[in-house]
Amino acid sequence: MKQSQLFTKTIKEKPKGEKSINAILLQRAGFIYKEMAGVYSFLPLGLRVLRKIENIIREEMESISGQEVFLSVLQPKELWQKTDRWSKGIGKNVMYKCKGNGEIGLGPTHEEMLTDIVKNYVKSYEDLPLYVFQIQTKFRKELRARSGLLRGKEFGMKDLYSFHTSEKDFKNYYEKVKKAYFRIFKRCGLEVILTEASGAGFTKEFTHEFQVLAKGGEDRIIFCPKLTSHFAQNKEISKFKSGNKCPVCKKVLKESKSIEAANIFPLGTKYSEAIGAFFQDKDGQKKPIVMGCYGLGISRLIGALVEVFHDKKGIIWPEEIAPFRVHLILLPAKKITPLKKKAEKIYFNLQKAGINVLYDDRKDKSAGEKLVEADLIGIPWRIIVSEKTLQKDSMEIKKRDKEKTKLVKMKELCSINF
RNA sequence: CGGGGCAUAGUGUAAUUGGUUAACAUUUGCGCUUUGGGAGCGCACGAUUCUGGGUUCGAGUCCCAGUGCCCCGACCA
Numbered sequence: 001m002k003q004s005q006l007f008t009k010t011i012k013e014k015p016k017g018e019k020s021i022n023a024i025l026l027q028r029a030g031f032i033y034k035e036m037a038g039v040y041s042f043l044p045l046g047l048r049v050l051r052k053i054e055n056i057i058r059e060e061m062e063s064i065s066g067q068e069v070f071l072s073v074l075q076p077k078e079l080w081q082k083t084d085r086w087s088k089g090i091g092k093n094v095m096y097k098c099k100g101n102g103e104i105g106l107g108p109t110h111e112e113m114l115t116d117i118v119k120n121y122v123k124s125y126e127d128l129p130l131y132v133f134q135i136q137t138k139f140r141k142e143l144r145a146r147s148g149l150l151r152g153k154e155f156g157m158k159d160l161y162s163f164h165t166s167e168k169d170f171k172n173y174y175e176k177v178k179k180a181y182f183r184i185f186k187r188c189g190l191e192v193i194l195t196e197a198s199g200a201g202f203t204k205e206f207t208h209e210f211q212v213l214a215k216g217g218e219d220r221i222i223f224c225p226k227l228t229s230h231f232a233q234n235k236e237i238s239k240f241k242s243g244n245k246c247p248v249c250k251k252v253l254k255e256s257k258s259i260e261a262a263n264i265f266p267l268g269t270k271y272s273e274a275i276g277a278f279f280q281d282k283d284g285q286k287k288p289i290v291m292g293c294y295g296l297g298i299s300r301l302i303g304a305l306v307e308v309f310h311d312k313k314g315i316i317w318p319e320e321i322a323p324f325r326v327h328l329i330l331l332p333a334k335k336i337t338p339l340k341k342k343a344e345k346i347y348f349n350l351q352k353a354g355i356n357v358l359y360d361d362r363k364d365k366s367a368g369e370k371l372v373e374a375d376l377i378g379i380p381w382r383i384i385v386s387e388k389t390l391q392k393d394s395m396e397i398k399k400r401d402k403e404k405t406k407l408v409k410m411k412e413l414c415s416i417n418f
Numbered sequence: 419c420g421g422g423g424c425a426u427a428g429u430g431u432a433a434u435u436g437g438u439u440a441a442c443a444u445u446u447g448c449g450c451u452u453u454g455g456g457a458g459c460g461c462a463c464g465a466u467u468c469u470g471g472g473u474u475c476g477a478g479u480c481c482c483a484g485u486g487c488c489c490c491g492a493c494c495a
C-alpha cells in the first residue's frame with residue numbers, strides 16, 4: 001500500500017488523559033480510534049493486525065477440527081432466562097430495546113445460543129464430539145473500562161465451544177486446545193504462562209488462563225520462573241506467595257502483573273441441561289451433552305502485544321502479525337526521479353514476491369518525519385531509498401528492533417528472508 | 419458503584435487567580451528556502467472555553483447540577 005493513500009495520520013502528542021501504553025501508541029500511530037471509554041474503531045493499520053491474528057487463530061482452530069460459525073449479536077431474552085443468566089446480571093448488563101421485540105440481549109458470550117442451535121442437530125452419540133468456534137464482537141457492561149484495548153465494553157473475541165459424550169472425551173480435547181493456544185501465541189510472538197484460575201462458578205476444579213507478563217496488566221499471578229508453564233496460579237486463588245518455593249521444583253516463586261489473553265474451562269452439563277441439549281448414547285440412554293468453553297480476546301491481544309513490544313519510539317510488531325512486513329521509505333532529494341523509480345521497482349518486486357509493503361511515497365515530508373513515523377508504526381523491516389543509497393546503487397535495510405543497518409543491492413533483495 | 423483528578427481551535431497546552439480583542443505550539447492551506455531522525459521564514463484558515471442553571475457591572479476563571487474522559491478500589495459470568 002502506498003502511504004500517500006493511507007487516510008490516517010500519526011499524532012505527535014499523546015492523547016489527553018491516556019496513561020496506558022497501548023492506548024497511547026495505537027492511537028498515535030493511527031491503528032485505532034477511540035469512540036468512547038472502552039470502545040474503539042479499528043482503522044486500516046489496526047484492522048490489518050486484527051485480520052492477521054484472526055487468520056492464525058482460524059488455522060489453529062481448524063487444525064483441531066473446529067468449525068467456524070458466525071452467530072447473531074442480538075440474542076433472545078428467553079434463552080438467557082432458561083439458564084437464569086438474564087435476571088442475574090449478564091443479560092441485564094447490555095441490552096438493546098427494539099420495538100415489537102421488547103428487550104433483546106446484546107451478546108456478551110454465546111453458550112446459550114450455540115447450545116440451542118446444536119440441540120437441533122445433535123441427537124445421537126454418533127453426532128459427537130463437535131467443535132464450533134466463531135470470531136465475533138462481544139459486548140459487556142464493564143463498570144470501569146480501562147487501559148485501552150485491555151478492558152473494553154465492546155471487544156473482539158474468538159470463542160470455541162466443544163460438545164462431548166463424556167467427561168473423559170472432554171478432557172482429551174481440553175488438552176488439545178491448550179496446545180493449539182500455545183501455537184497461536186507463539187505465532188503471535190508472545191510468551192504466555194498457563195495459569196490456574198478459579199472455576200468462576202462453572203466448576204470446582206481449576207480453569208486455565210493464558211497470561212502474558214506485562215506491567216500494564218491488571219491481573220496478578222504467582223509463577224515459577226524456571227519453566228514458564230509448569231506452575232502458575234492467579235493470585236486470586238493462590239495459596240502461594242512470591243518468595244515461596246515452587247511446589248513442583250522448589251525454585252523461588254515470583255509474582256508479576258499480567259494480562260489474561262485467553263481462558264479455557266469446563267462447562268459440564270450446566271448449559272446442555274438448562275437448554276435441553278441431550279443425545280442418545282450407545283446404551284440407549286438419554287444424556288446431557290458435556291461441554292467446554294475456550295475464549296481468546298483478540299482485540300485485547302493486540303493491546304497486550306503493544307504493552308510487551310514497544311520502545312521509546314513506538315511499537316515493535318512481531319513479524320507474523322505486523323500490519324505490513326516491510327516499510328519502504330523514499331527519502332526526499334533534489335533529484336527525486338531516479339530515486340522514485342528505484343523505490344517503485346523495489347515496491348513492485350516485493351509485492352510480486354508476496355510480501356506486504358507499506359511504501360512511504362509521500363512528497364513534502366521531511367526525512368526526519370518519515371523515519372520517526374516509521375518507528376512509531378513499528379513495521380518489522382525498514383528499507384530506505386535515498387541519495388546516499390543510490391550512490392552505492394543499493395538500499396538500506398534495518399530491522400525495527402535492531403540498531404544495525406545494512407546496504408543491499410537490488411539483485412540481493414530476493415535473497416533476503418523477510 | 420465508592421474515592422481522586424481533568425474538561426479551552428483537529429491535536430497538545432496557556433490565560434496575572436474575576437477584568438475587557440482567549441494566547442502559544444502543532445496540524446491544515448499558500449509562497450520561498452531546506453532535504454538522513456517529527457526542518458526554517460512569512461501569510462492565512464481554525465473556538466458558542468463540555469452542557470444547563472446561578473452569583474457579578476463583568477465569568478475560561480467563582481457556586482450548584484449534569485455529562486464525558488483518565489487513574490485507584492469494588493465488580494469482571
